Amino acid sequence: DTEVTQTPKHLVMGMTNKKSLKCEQHMGHRAMYWYKQKAKKPPELMFVYSYEKLSINESVPSRFSPECPNSSLLNLHLHALQPEDSALYLCASSQPLIRDTEAFFGQGTRLTVV
């Protein structure tokens, strides 16, 4: 099973709402990632969790709050977002600290902020 599952597939939220994106994998990977992708652009790294600890934060605004409750789950909590935060949010997983690890991505959550 090389599947990374993201929910929901689509999300529309107002600027005052609080919502969460969820990601799950059962490949035994201990590194999990959040990427943001705008239309016709490549994915941009937001956060990396390694062994359930936040190891990389690419200077992401605090209105995005990641959480890794266990080795299979990754959440992204959203609060007070702006319309420019509308994008495809991708979750990925791989093995940490292994040079030749392969990264697997989910199908993404299409987020629209109104």
Place this chain on the structure above:
Amino acid sequence: KQEVTQIPAALSVPEGENLVLNCSFTDSAIYNLQWFRQDPGKGLTSLLLIQSSQREQTSGRLNASLDKSSGRSTLYIAASQPGDSATYLCAVRQGAQKLVFGQGTRLTINP
């Protein structure tokens, strides 16, 4: 800072043709290189992973090569089909945890 470039940005070819997509990177100190496919509005599907010590990798009609010293990789697609239409992204693993992506090549296969 690692920079990854993909040429061409877009490519349209008739069905049945063989084609080559190019990827170049500026820093040869990479762990591996991965090719992905992305359909519109969807996630990334891993196609091939080439380890830094490998020269090429094959999967079905796809063949990817890697020349680390010159900072280049190619993805060869044989006997293209309309179902191959998608955006193809290459990404290099820079350090243990970072993938650096190219801008992608948008491929259209015309029936």
